[in-house]
Amino acid sequence: MPKNRERFNPDPSIHISKMNVIIPFSPDVPCDNNGQRMWWAFLASSMVTFFGGLFIILLWRTLKYLWTVCCHCNAKKKEVHRITTGDGIKRTDKDDAAASEVGWMTSVKDWAGVMISAQTLTGRVLVVLVFALSIGALVIYFIDSSDPIESCQNFYKDFTLQIDMAFNVFFLLYFGLRFIAANDKLWFWLEVNSVVDFFTVPPVFVSVYLNRSWLGLRFLRALRLIQFSEILQFLNILKTSNSIKLVNLCSIFISTWLTAAGFIHLVENSGDPWENFQNSQALSYWECVYLLMVTMSTVGYGDVYAKTTLGRLFMVFFILGGLAMFASYVPEIIELIGNRKKYGGSYSAVNGRKHIVVCGHITLESVSNFLKDFLHKDRDDVNVEIVFLHNISPNLELEALFKRHFTQVEFYQGSVLNPHDLARVKIESADACLILANKYCADPDAEDASNIMRVISIKNYHPKIRIITQMLQYHNKAHLLNIPSWNWKEGDDAICLAELKLGFIAQSCLAQGLSTMLANLFSMRSFIKIEEDTWQKYYLEGVANEMYTEYLSSAFVGLSFPTICELCYVKLKLLLIAIEYKSDQGESSTLINPGNHVKMQEGTLGFFIASDAKEVKRALFYCKACHDDITDPKRIKKCGCKKSKTPAYKKMKLACCFDCGRSERDCTCMPVNVRCNMDSPQRDIPLSAVSVNDCSATLRAFQEDQQSALSPKKKQRNGGMRNSPNSSPKIMRHDPLLILGNEQIESMDENVKKYDSTGMFHWCPSKDIEKVILTRSEAAMTVLSGHVVVCIFGDVKSAVIGLRNFVMPLRASNFHYHELKHIVFVGSLEYLKREWETLHNFPKVSILPGTPLSRADLRAVNINLCDMCVILSANQNNIDDASLQDKECILASLNIKSMQFDDSIGVLQANSQGFTPPGMDRSSPENSPVHGLVRQTSVTTGANIPIITELVNDSNVQFLDQDDDDDPDTELYLTQPFACGTAFAVSVLDSLMSATYFNDNILTLIRTLVTGGATPELEGLLAEENALRGGYSTPQTLANRDRCRVAQLALYDGPFADLGDGGCYGDLFCKALKTYNMLCFGIYRLRDAHLNTQNQCTKRYVITNPPYAFELVPSDLIFCLMQFDHNAGQSRTSLSHSSHSSHSSSKKSSSVHSIPTTNRTNRAKSRDSRDKQNATRISRVGQEKTWFTDEQQNTHQRTIKLNSLIPPIREAEHKR
Template sequence: MANGGGGGGSSGGGGGGGGGSSLRMSSNIHANHLSLDASSSSSSSSSSSSSSSSSVHEPKMDALIIPVTMEVPCDSRGQRMWWAFLASSMVTFFGGLFIILLWRTLKYLWTVCCHCGGKTKEAQKINNGSSQADGTLKPVDEKEETVAAEVGWMTSVKDWAGVMISAQTLTGRVLVVLVFALSIGALVIYFIDSSNPIESCQNFYKDFTLQIDMAFNVFFLLYFGLRFIAANDKLWFWLEVNSVVDFFTVPPVFVSVYLNRSWLGLRFLRALRLIQFSEILQFLNILKTSNSIKLVNLLSIFISTWLTAAGFIHLVENSGDPWENFQNNQALTYWECVYLLMVTMSTVGYGDVYAKTTLGRLFMVFFILGGLAMFASYVPEIIELIGNRKKYGGSYSAVSGRKHIVVCGHITLESVSNFLKDFLHKDRDDVNVEIVFLHNISPNLELEALFKRHFTQVEFYQGSVLNPHDLARVKIESADACLILANKYCADPDAEDASNIMRVISIKNYHPKIRIITQMLQYHNKAHLLNIPSWNWKEGDDAICLAELKLGFIAQSCLAQGLSTMLANLFSMRSFIKIEEDTWQKYYLEGVSNEMYTEYLSSAFVGLSFPTVCELCFVKLKLLMIAIEYKSANRESRILINPGNHLKIQEGTLGFFIASDAKEVKRAFFYCKACHDDITDPKRIKKCGCKRPKMSIYKRMRRACCFDCGRSERDCSCMSGRVRGNMDTLERAFPLSSVSVNDCSTSFRAFEDEQPSTLSPKKKQRNGGMRNSPSSSPKLMRHDPLLIPGNDQIDNMDSNVKKYDSTGMFHWCAPKAIEKVILTRSEAAMTVLSGHVVVCIFGDVSSALIGLRNLVMPLRASNFHYHELKHIVFVGSIEYLKREWETLHNFPKVSILPGTPLSRADLRAVNINLCDMCVILSANQNNIDDTSLQDKECILASLNIKSMQFDDSIGVLQANSQGFTPPGMDRSSPDNSPVHGMLRQPSITTGVNIPIITELVNDTNVQFLDQDDDDDPDTELYLTQPFACGTAFAVSVLDSLMSATYFNDNILTLIRTLVTGGATPELEALIAEENALRGGYSTPQTLANRDRCRVAQLALLDGPFADLGDGGCYGDLFCKALKTYNMLCFGIYRLRDAHLSTPSQCTKRYVITNPPYEFELVPTDLIFCLMQFDHNAGQSRASLSHSSHSSQSSSKKSSSVHSIPSTANRPNRPKSRESRDKQNRKEMVYR
């Protein structure tokens, strides 16, 4: 036995089998010899004991002198058993293949042989069935039912197996994923065993990896059975790659258990399972895009082929060639083979590792052909797919405690920089909002650099909002809002609006509750947003129509020149630029730093009238409050601009302020009369620690009464004892209700009808100057005199004449044909137009419509009396104006002169030197690619007008300006004659002095409007002289409205109220139905809508404020105008060279927004003010004709500059300034 073991060792050394011996093999051989020696020593005598002992020492010597090499076999006879493992796989494969082919052959022969007999039996069965009608057919039916039952059973099993191996159900998906995971586990075990010899002895009960591999292969065998049962074509199933893998990996494991040895063999074929990796990822819903699926497919095929080929080289090189008796083997690790195949595929071939066996070299010949082709085709495609992967294709990770918004649409360097400049401005409160941009085109280098500069608050993702997957990536469901930017310079505005509407539909379809703020180019396209079911402007959804607001700003400049610049600066965030020199830029930039903010008013203002609170905020807090939010009894809110002294402030009233910083506006919320009454520095007004006691209703009324009367509470006797008793009774009845105060002289009966309001929670407020609201809501009781019309208003309620539209917000007339308003050049010259608005429009039959209705509507607002309406004359192509006329034919006093704005004859025919404003618009701006030429028509028209000269003799036709007269004053009295306060317009002899406002597309083109200014071409638009003077307007200034609307949704409502003349969501819905205004009869409700504030300019040259015009303080003017006429001043329109000591011939003016109290006035200043509606102004003009071509009315020049008539000739004029102010205050209280 010992000799046999030694012979085996020598035999193994000469044979050099495919596997070398390990230390574990040596120990096993040693243990076997020890066991044999023990048995012989127990059965023999002492003489045999020595021989047994020598036999024991002999194998020990063999174990010591034989080195541990691959040539040491684990078989005692030195035999290699690799053929047994390979034979098990080959027998299984070819045996099964033979059985399948044999079954198919027999089935085919049975079908051919029994075809005729089957037909005969079927015919006989049919004949028997037709001839017998009773029980003879029953045994046949039972047999058929049995066969059918058997077929159904087999089919159900097959279907069950098919469901189990498919990924259509959860069980199938789990099983498929589990099989793949176990295949990778078996491949890992192969990697571990590849460090051992190719063939080695392993005890199944002691080798842990063999046990795991056995368990895996038992599972693979069961899964193979399921696949075999579910297969429709058994032959093709037998030849599948996965089946071949199972044939050469599963049977050898069972042979290993039987022989107690392991052969590495073809287990590397498990790497072919990696080809299914992409399918597994698709089952798990990880791969969704075609590019990702293709990339994973290429990688899995490349890697699986690479690893499989490396396994074959590892097998043949470590085993050797069989015909060489395995003598030419070489020791290579598996990973060296992997390296060898990579350098072979890449045609590098360093030569440090190469194949020595004939089988290895033969395999390498064929592998080079296929591997090189695969490497040359797969690798470049893989690199291309990886390189084309979206750099910004990740998903947004929300940060706890931080909101985020999604910005999409037109994402360019210009639009993004303008948006970020305003959104992240330092004047806002700390903006704890992250901005996520989503666009389907990757950013260019400049835009990418901009994102990197704001990386802490800005992220960019590549995708489309039309794709729900991309919406999920940016977490649109948790976003605070979604902002959609429009391309203002596109050639087809309707197509751009359609794109943005589709974006809104996609976003709302994905998440209906998301708040959306979108830019729209055309006004008529806003109607399509109303068709979206989840679109709700009450929940914060807003559409910023650029055409509507742009033309609205320009229209307001026709009423008060320079107002467009002031409003644009108010709703844009501008940093303060300090200038030491005493120039016009110094005062202009001080006003530019002001913005619009909102804040809730302190309880210290409760019970006070709006003018009183406004004066207190301006004088004490250095804040300008221009409006408040009014909530009616049905909880509908609206914005009231300078509502007047009949309205009292209640708890939780939201105020609109003009200030330079959001922190300054907080003074209105922190103000406490007890703590801050004696503070003169407004910066010291901060939150105090005192508890503000709630005043009774009587004390609130008494305090408001005494404040208005100017007396102390002890001396004021307005509140009688009866009223006080009634207030106490009312307070006991409703201790928690907030009852409004009407007037100090109103009896208690006015309060008996008031119902306590149910306090509702405040709407959500955002950053940027807004604070969380107090616990109560404002309930402002407004007793509008128009709700109970007087005699003069009853006269206007003519049941047969429609003077206003159905909402009462605009003047209206019956539709007129365009032929009736067309003027020839001679007719226009004979009309002698004066005080009118000339609109120069460039456009043709193919131009995009700009929506002239938005320009006309503010000029036809119903808070103007009919005789105050300025005549509008359009000069342009009749083909273009015919397309616009459908939206204009319901407005009075509109005429058309066919021609061109570049024709001086046409301009002279419409008396452009006598107009109040000349507006230059173009509908052809976006049809030119060169940005510098987009405004060529408007610039040429502006320069053409400025170079014209006029004869002074036409000035005799000018009439006096129809200025504003305070309510209650008779216009026919001698005190109101032109001699006393009416401002005469100077005659214009040169076109430079004609008031012009020009619309521009490209901001840099503003340098061409004024040839005498020194503006740098790189200067921002708001810093240029034409913009500061109000003679140029660009739509780019409206970009800031996106961020302003997000932070405060009331801002957009305030803008619309100011510039559109009263457009409301209800009116937009009506226009969406009919595309035109509908006339309506005058009712108390519609006439009440006329009582709203409007913007005008007040002249200081003459009138009751003339004494303040020469060196007076702006604060004194503010208080006097507010107390006397309820007029709210908010800016100055000053001559450019007014600061110079020497007189200047320049007539240019610039805008000063919200000057401080001590700002010095000059006589030539024009004051921007918010005027109350004058109920009596229309009575003295009742005889005026409503004809738009009345020569009497058209010969009068209705200037936008309003003068207050002087009170110098009144018989009861007070002698001193103090007594005059006291008299004015008394008139205001009792009026």
């Protein structure tokens, strides 16, 4: 036998035991010479520790239970004995000592509990450290798993064994803390973490003692991974339930997987003990991990499998639990990962690049419209990143849109009501936050409430953030004023869609087509070039214009606004329409075409109409020394000239002296050297600037002689002068009657000559709705003419649309009372009663209960004689089908267009016989069509009635005009109804969001033009009282009337008639600006004017800011900004009923159609004869009765040059 051993074992350093198990060892290590395995010693140490401790705990509990039972039996006897023997004091001392001892143990226990529960910083550090060391011990196990299961190791030379020893010493101390803090020692002893310590800590100490290493059960350290979610919660990393659940599932699955793999690795590499470990196989730990995964998934490739009986027995039980765990955990983990927010990250700000946050109603339509305008190429280098925040993940189409703009757009899923989501999108560093509204919601008030809550949440998180929000209802804007950090002076803006939509439509009643022109100005449109000579060519050239702001060059300092405006248009090819004016108090206001009483300051901001942002830079770069002789505006670049210091006299803000009322050159208040050094323009141009004091008797005499010759509105509808030079210089005034006749003539002067407390709107005492209701017969007897018919669809359940926003622009105080158009609402009385509370303080408003689809109701209000018919609906958002949302408005529009009317001669005959109330006579001075278009007296078809229809769905515009060739997919602004100003959709207002962000002054300018003068102060007043408050006229409130308004002027007659036959638009622009301080900015042209045919279509389209050389035709109507006429209200005269016939007959010849040149002379002659007849009648009636005026006689008279007589201008009137 020794020989055989020597034969099989030539190396004496290797011993073969009876079990034929080879254990390598080194002679330097004191190991077992017989090669006996010592695995049982390692396992025994763990088992003895576990069962020994368990026996001690059970024994202690048993003894404690017996002691408690025995004490309970003898308690009564001891208590009686203590009382009878009198040794109560001694017993009390012993009880106190016991109580103090228990208190000390409790304090230690509480301290240990705090240390392991992570309630303090030290406890959290300790818990995290224990977990980290457990993972470190597991990593050491992974390293040692490549070695044999049992080997001889020298503790002093094995580095991994030393580290593992240090870790386990720490685990032992932590075990002691846990044991002290445990309330139930038995359950603590049976915990998973305790069992892990029992089978991992003692074997390490045995390894040091035996100089052996047994891999053993060290894989149990993988069970510590179960606590991974708790550790992450302690570190405040996991906050949501889904993330906690996901980490829990993953940690349980992985720890179970690794632990089971460790057991298979142990038994397969060791073999079965009853087989003398002969059936072992060499498997690495990672092969065992692979085996367990294949087993759990029931795939079972068979390349790796268990050979030992212990391994196979374990696999039998593991596959039951592992398969169940795999089948339940893995799908749930995948579901949680799949349900995780794809857009749940955080925004990383880029240095040098601003970002904005867009939230609210985020859909494909709203986002595409916003991005199309915000990222338009005409904007000058938009270096802004757009961050969208919405609580619903985007659909595939919206996601594709984001990907197409991935360089400038990011999307995050969340809510602005959640401060955590606001922090994710870095709202504190955002340049602004834009909130979009759902324009098509069924409940506008609920949508506004949602947006107000968003504003509150954002302002609560960061009060300094600039917010631009869309609002649907005007009355809900008042709630924004309740937010303490809301400050419109710091850039916060609320874009009220109802206010602007109805304001645009109201302005179209004064100048048809204006809604289209303004909508195109603040929308970014690319230039589309058309070679064919069609109306689309000229329309699209105007569409390419937008509104921009730029600071004016110092070369303009000291010049008046008309001078700068002419220079910009002629030389720079820019249209300047307004400036930002700063008062002495530092308050800024937007002045639209202020006239020549305002002189330019250094650093004045101008509002321009141009086709590109780069073109507007010319106004900033212009230098008189360098660019005076340049004819090509593209060559105007930034020059190197130093800015000259502005003389002190040029810093004056007004061209006239407020002390003496004279001009700067003639002012006696200024120093002589200042007056002598003035370099104001030396042109002999008649100006119409505002003079503060009417102190010149010569000026008064001239004005009396000329009867307001400077006024742009001097002619009647019949073409005659309002007051001919031969008429009496004494001014007499006639006040019209109310259309209903409910108020007496005697009360007119008291009621109608009032304004609201701000002086911005006409006002009257509140009237009951019953007093303004017209029956069908009353309306027919009234013979309405030159009025505005509003067809409104609505009922009791409909949401109010805010008709006050429609009426206010038509009741602006820069119109005289006789210039106000009467408004007749045709619709459901139940709905109008809900709106009446906001309308009862406006004059000249009537209601005809009925339906806009009834032709009898439409004929009763003389819709064929109206200046404008407006079709609105409050039921549009109650229908789910988008194509049916506008069905009522479309049906009403087609119904009116298909109506046929008899010749209006019967109405005219009745007028001549005196049946028409004076207030409704279109030819009387009280109702002079200052904003209207001259139209034919005979309207035989409804197609010639001016109509504007409100639409919700842009695609429905194809149903309005049956003779157009628009495709259903054509964009709204390219369709004929929109180009003609007969259709308006609220979607065009989406562009105001981006326009307001880039320049908040644009919104101020638009609101000033559209609303008739609404101010933040007025909004605060309406928020308090929900109604306009009347006020007495003061110089301050009357001064508010002096503001520009939009009008349309005809070219076929008047002082501009010579330019109507082939004249240049630029010549017209300069002449109107120099002579009347009127600023022209567009043309309303007949659609077929370029065809030169006899029977032209009566439809017109809009041309915005034509070039200088643009050729005019006689039928053109000119959009212009007209100065307030102080004298129009004083030149009104009373007309007797006998005068109606001549005026009515003269109306037959008034038309806006193209007039042949051969007929002009005859028309002029007939007009002169009528002028003389009118003047004679006016003079005669004036001697019979004198009517008084509400305006002060000396209110802001215009300064003029006495050597210049300016012919009165004819204003266009509504034509069909």
